[in-house]
Amino acid sequence: MKPQALKYLCVAAAITVAAAFIALPCDAQAASCCGGGSASTLVLPKLGQSEYSVSVARENYTGYWDNAKTWHKNPDGSDMNQYRLTLGAAMRLAPRWQASVSAPYVWNRNRYSSGFESNTDGIGDAVVGIKYENFEHAMCITNIESWRDLLPAVYFGASLTLPTGVSPYDDVNDSFGITGRGFYRVDGNILIEKTIYPWNLSVDLSYGTSLERDVNREYGNYVEPHRKNLGDRFGAAVRFGWGYDLPWGGTTLTPSLNYSYVREGNGEFNGQDDESSGFSSESVGASLSLANFTNEWIGTLSFSRAVKKNDWGRNFPTTDTWMLGVSHVLYE
Amino acid sequence: MLACGLLLAGCGGMMDDLNPSGADKRPAVTSGIVGEQPGQRAADFSIPATEGGTFTLSDHLTGGASPADAVVLYFTMWCPTCDSDMDIIRSSLMPIYINAGKTVRFVAVDYLNTVDVARQEIIRFSGFTGVVDVGDVAEDFFKGGMGKTVVIDKNGIIRLNEDFRNGANLKSALAAILGG
Numbered sequence: 001m002k003p004q005a006l007k008y009l010c011v012a013a014a015i016t017v018a019a020a021f022i023a024l025p026c027d028a029q030a031a032s033c034c035g036g037g038s039a040s041t042l043v044l045p046k047l048g049q050s051e052y053s054v055s056v057a058r059e060n061y062t063g064y065w066d067n068a069k070t071w072h073k074n075p076d077g078s079d080m081n082q083y084r085l086t087l088g089a090a091m092r093l094a095p096r097w098q099a100s101v102s103a104p105y106v107w108n109r110n111r112y113s114s115g116f117e118s119n120t121d122g123i124g125d126a127v128v129g130i131k132y133e134n135f136e137h138a139m140c141i142t143n144i145e146s147w148r149d150l151l152p153a154v155y156f157g158a159s160l161t162l163p164t165g166v167s168p169y170d171d172v173n174d175s176f177g178i179t180g181r182g183f184y185r186v187d188g189n190i191l192i193e194k195t196i197y198p199w200n201l202s203v204d205l206s207y208g209t210s211l212e213r214d215v216n217r218e219y220g221n222y223v224e225p226h227r228k229n230l231g232d233r234f235g236a237a238v239r240f241g242w243g244y245d246l247p248w249g250g251t252t253l254t255p256s257l258n259y260s261y262v263r264e265g266n267g268e269f270n271g272q273d274d275e276s277s278g279f280s281s282e283s284v285g286a287s288l289s290l291a292n293f294t295n296e297w298i299g300t301l302s303f304s305r306a307v308k309k310n311d312w313g314r315n316f317p318t319t320d321t322w323m324l325g326v327s328h329v330l331y332e
Numbered sequence: 333m334l335a336c337g338l339l340l341a342g343c344g345g346m347m348d349d350l351n352p353s354g355a356d357k358r359p360a361v362t363s364g365i366v367g368e369q370p371g372q373r374a375a376d377f378s379i380p381a382t383e384g385g386t387f388t389l390s391d392h393l394t395g396g397a398s399p400a401d402a403v404v405l406y407f408t409m410w411c412p413t414c415d416s417d418m419d420i421i422r423s424s425l426m427p428i429y430i431n432a433g434k435t436v437r438f439v440a441v442d443y444l445n446t447v448d449v450a451r452q453e454i455i456r457f458s459g460f461t462g463v464v465d466v467g468d469v470a471e472d473f474f475k476g477g478m479g480k481t482v483v484i485d486k487n488g489i490i491r492l493n494e495d496f497r498n499g500a501n502l503k504s505a506l507a508a509i510l511g512g
Contacts, residue, residue: 064415066412066419072410075444075449077445078444112444113445113446113448114444114445114446169348175409175477175478215354216356216357221475222356223495224358227354272500273498275416275420276420276497277416315412315416317411317412
């Protein structure tokens with residue numbers, strides 16, 4: 001099949017990778033007080049040369065799981081929200097190599113029963129990434145004619161999270177001003193995607209480790225200097241979608257369902273285990289993506305919910321997240 | 333990418349995390365005077381207790397109505413971090429002092445909610461005395477916030493004032509007061 005034809009055929013594949021940044025956040029975004037606001041990496045479709053993306057999100061905190069995995073609602077009268085505007089860009093470096101950068105701007109809006117209100121904002125943690133595509137041509141198909149047709153598209157990626165956000169170790173008054181975690185983190189990532197039109201399935205796996213750092217300040221107060229590190233993080237996300245050709249202009253609508261899991265091990269404080277810091281979270285979600293005939297414009301609306309039940313997470317907030325994003329892919 | 337770069341470059345205050353410092357920048361402390369730093373004397377305060385009535389710090393110091401060997405203030409907003417810290421205190425630390433016959437008053441300081449709301453939350457944390465920091469009296473004095481942990485000895489001298497980490501420093505501070 002000619003590349004041009006493939007470009008138009010692989011709607012679901014393009015949406016999956018282009019919208020992964022918007023609709024399939026492998027990172028746990030939750031928790032301004034516990035370190036949220038980091039961006040995901042942008043993925044460029046196979047035939048794309050560059051991509052620009054913008055998304056807005058509202059994350060509402062609904063409660064949390066404790067260390068025994070028991071879910072608790074937030075205190076009565078509280079209303080905690082985080083809003084994010086995330087910009088991303090990706091470009092092709094070589095036929096099989098691409099690079100990306102993304103950064104969120106974060107607004108924290110919190111209110112408690114005493115009447116206390118906090119409205120803060122700042123840039124979140126930015127992410128730069130590079131990806132290698134383990135395939136030469138687009139791997140989406142319409143019919144299975146041989147076993148080779150079943151081979152998926154595989155992206156191997158590496159990313160570096162930069163502590164550009166406001167962390168507890170910055171000059172910040174309290175936990176409500178936090179927009180980042182304050183640590184460099186290196187992640188390895190593998191994205192496996194297969195489209196047998198109109199069906200599409202993708203699996204995104206990542207493993208990351210943070211770099212130990214000096215700390216001499218906590219919430220604006222200078223403290224005895226010490227070394228600190230976060231635990232290693234494992235993330236997994238599965239997304240299943242199916243495409244519909246809409247009756248106008250070759251536009252395609254792709255609904256999808258997704259599930260994501262993230263687990264972070266205990267951090268360390270001067271080399272000692274910090275058993276209060278590890279967490280896990282499971283969430284489910286759905287998204288609707290709309291792509292124009294040429295797949296140059298992809299809009300996505302998604303909803304993700306951390307399941308408010310016992311045993312679906314540990315030591316982490318539960319949130320409902322709405323996201324609306326647009327990606328523009330340039331193929332020439 | 334240019335826009336992202338400009339966004340990053342234009343945001344001040346981020347260099348601390350991009351290039352972390354291990355320099356000790358704590359201010360010099362004059363021991364014995366009233367202040368929030370270790371070695372200084374805690375100011376007395378009275379704030380509502382979730383069980384009713386008022387919690388007054390001096391009541392729990394030597395010469396007070398209900399003296400303890402030490403008072404531990406833990407600032408909570410009933411978040412997962414706070415829950416985890418308080419769980420460690422309850423499961424790993426409280427039994428040590430109970431078994432040793434020492435009286436350590438563990439106080440959960442809610443600095444964000446009403447008394448009624450704090451009363452609902454403290455139910456899950458037996459062993460803690462619940463108080464509500466109406467007027468931000470304790471928060472302002474101790475520069476409190478989520479996870480801040482303050483240890484005060486029976487003479488009113490602050491022995492620890494830092495964010496809860498893994499409980500080791502809290503245990504050491506109490507050991508220095510109580511022995512063992």
